[in-house]
Amino acid sequence: MSGITDEEKDELLLSCRYGDLNDVQEFVKKHGQSALAVRDENGNTILHMASGNGHIELLEYVLPLVPPSLLSAQNESKSTALHWACINSHLPVIQKLVQFPNGPGVDLIDIKNAAGRSPLAEAEMAGWYEGAKWLVQVMNLDDGAAKEDEEEAVVEPSAQDIEVEIQDADGQIARMSIAHPDQALPPGESTAS
Structure with missing residues (x-):
């Protein structure tokens, strides 16, 4: 990721947080898609930012461009982008993350954060039963x-x-x-x- 300044990295993360698709597209044109795998000081990725804030169009743009392993990337609190989407009740986002063809799929539902909670548990803790129900319907039963x-x-x-x-x-x-x-x-x- 040479050639990317800290300021550009911060701007990319903010663009993902606020759903500014045009800025993200310009960043990719300038630095290439491999430069999207950046993290902030807390270990959050662009997927954390877009998912936690419900930016489905941005997510649809970046998912095919990032390494599939970024979907299961955990931040400092061991939360994934799916955890954040569940905490903030974004159904189209959780569906997109879990159903992304090249990603980890339903295995994302089993990842636990530092508090020992899966995305399903976070949805339940948030009182978001629509999302919890969808996750239960698609999850792997052992x-x-x-x-x-x-x-x-x-x-x-x-x-x-x-x-x-x-x-x-x-x-x-x-x-x-x-x-x-x-x-x-x-x-x-x-x-x-």
């Missing part, structure tokens, strides 16, 4: 852990119930009990008196 739980719950002939535990991306455990098929009531019978 199929491997679910299969392990199923294998551990092998039914012995004398077993009454099956206990199943499933862990979500934030480490929370959901438990449920399933009645053993041999103990199930025949169709039409109920336990009600």
